[in-house]
Amino acid sequence: MDPLVITALLLVPSLIFLIINSLKSSKTSKTYENLPPSPPGLPIIGNLHQLLGALSHRALTNLAKKCGPVMYLKLGSVPVVIISSREAAKEVLKIQDPAFCGRPESITSKIMWYNYIDIAFSPYNDYWKQMRKICMMEMLSAKNVRSFASIREDELSRLMNGLRDASGRAVDLTERVFWFTSSVTSRAAFGKVSRDRDTLIAILKRAVELAGGFLIADFFPSFKLLHYLSWNRYQLIRMRNKLDKILDSIVEDHKLKQSGEYGSEDIVDVLLRMAQNKELEFPINKENIKAIIYDMFSAGVETSSTVIDWTMAELMRNPRVMAKVQAEMREAFKDKGTIQESDVQSLKYLKCVIKESFRLHIPVALVPRACREEGHVVEGYNIPLNSKVLVNAWAIGRDPKIWDEPETFRPERFENSPIDYLGNHFELLPFGAGRRICPGVVFGMANVDYPLAKLLFHFDWKLPEGKGVDMTEKDGLTIARKNGLLLVPTPYKP
Numbered sequence: 001m002d003p004l005v006i007t008a009l010l011l012v013p014s015l016i017f018l019i020i021n022s023l024k025s026s027k028t029s030k031t032y033e034n035l036p037p038s039p040p041g042l043p044i045i046g047n048l049h050q051l052l053g054a055l056s057h058r059a060l061t062n063l064a065k066k067c068g069p070v071m072y073l074k075l076g077s078v079p080v081v082i083i084s085s086r087e088a089a090k091e092v093l094k095i096q097d098p099a100f101c102g103r104p105e106s107i108t109s110k111i112m113w114y115n116y117i118d119i120a121f122s123p124y125n126d127y128w129k130q131m132r133k134i135c136m137m138e139m140l141s142a143k144n145v146r147s148f149a150s151i152r153e154d155e156l157s158r159l160m161n162g163l164r165d166a167s168g169r170a171v172d173l174t175e176r177v178f179w180f181t182s183s184v185t186s187r188a189a190f191g192k193v194s195r196d197r198d199t200l201i202a203i204l205k206r207a208v209e210l211a212g213g214f215l216i217a218d219f220f221p222s223f224k225l226l227h228y229l230s231w232n233r234y235q236l237i238r239m240r241n242k243l244d245k246i247l248d249s250i251v252e253d254h255k256l257k258q259s260g261e262y263g264s265e266d267i268v269d270v271l272l273r274m275a276q277n278k279e280l281e282f283p284i285n286k287e288n289i290k291a292i293i294y295d296m297f298s299a300g301v302e303t304s305s306t307v308i309d310w311t312m313a314e315l316m317r318n319p320r321v322m323a324k325v326q327a328e329m330r331e332a333f334k335d336k337g338t339i340q341e342s343d344v345q346s347l348k349y350l351k352c353v354i355k356e357s358f359r360l361h362i363p364v365a366l367v368p369r370a371c372r373e374e375g376h377v378v379e380g381y382n383i384p385l386n387s388k389v390l391v392n393a394w395a396i397g398r399d400p401k402i403w404d405e406p407e408t409f410r411p412e413r414f415e416n417s418p419i420d421y422l423g424n425h426f427e428l429l430p431f432g433a434g435r436r437i438c439p440g441v442v443f444g445m446a447n448v449d450y451p452l453a454k455l456l457f458h459f460d461w462k463l464p465e466g467k468g469v470d471m472t473e474k475d476g477l478t479i480a481r482k483n484g485l486l487l488v489p490t491p492y493k494p
Helices: 003-028 056-067 086-095 107-112 126-139 142-147 149-165 173-190 197-212 224-229 231-256 267-275 286-317 319-332 341-346 348-360 441-446 449-458
Strands: 070-075 078-083 366-370 376-378 381-383 388-392 459-462 486-491
Touching: 056 070, 056 078, 056 366, 056 388, 078 086, 086 366, 086 376, 086 388, 107 197, 107 231, 126 267, 126 286, 142 441, 149 173, 149 341, 149 449, 149 486, 173 197, 173 267, 173 286, 173 449, 197 231, 197 286, 224 231, 231 267, 231 286, 267 286, 286 319, 286 348, 286 441, 286 449, 286 459, 319 341, 319 348, 319 449, 341 449, 348 449, 441 449, 449 459
Parallel strands: 078 388
Antiparallel strands: 070 078, 366 388, 376 381, 459 486
């Protein structure tokens, strides 16, 4: 029998059960008074239909314009609170941070991120605190990030040489930057570029896409039959099996060697060393190590390359800004004829350009949290226990109440402004904020500002004849551009 027919036959009784179960749960679930405003929903699916046909962050922004900055949705059987203002974000991410430190669960994150024993998707508990402390002190401290400088220089040299060789011809800069960040991250995490990098990247891209999308079973978590009928679940299991083989090989290779690249420790070395520590409250085994290094690789590759790509796309659309940022660095370092990593901190306008890129094209549009405690109120509204809480950082970055001409790329708005991206200002949240702020801020920015400075200092850029810049977004955990950025590089000669 055709598999589609079998699936259909299974879904009919499943749908009937789902209706009955929905009616039962509506009678037995706790009723909360003074919930945030909500758009009208439908039986069973709630507000799911209002998210169809648009990217999630855009659909939620449009709904919030009608319902307000704190909005309540029912996505299937899952209660969701959407936060779309700076003030409400501060409540959730700072003032009441401990209550909202949970992470929402999903099929994708459970399978691909090792049943939540990583850092990004782990529940807020003592295990998470231990692993985050190790991450911050042993792996991604400013000192350790500096120790990876030779890796960045080596990979940047490869990128620059490749672009010089392509002088006068169109190149896919999106792809080249992605390979640069994947090489740097791979060497920092694994000690070398993995021989299975192509497979690892293919798995990563698909996992990120599914993690940011909608799997229908995620919205009916108590209805387990839907989980087993999900074709995406079986695809994820196959991907996880491939991932396991790659990461197993990487860990075993490290057990056999004495030291990391250039004699220093890479991230796998650090985790293997920490696994020997008998004083840890939670012992570290191979599964923990695989979860953490996959965390580091996925976060380090996808976000950094996305930021560079969006920034270059905006600069190509805004030649005035491009000319100004290049003039700043070329004037400052005209005698040196090049730019070094230590020079980047003095480039004030470049910093403004990056902040403006973060504002308009924040890598993670929806900051995911979960309400862990009963009785919490945000902007006067009750937040249900165990509800999924999404801070729409994309909407906040374009809020006309905060930003003049919010749709315009204008880096000058950050000149003489105290606003930073380190979680202290809730109108700009590229790394989140509070206890769960991204632990890889220093590593991530080292893979953004210096490479971007090199690209702008050493090359002039133009679009291929008759081509424009496609700013179409693609959906996913990270909001990247949908299509590659084709540009023609010409080496700059002072």
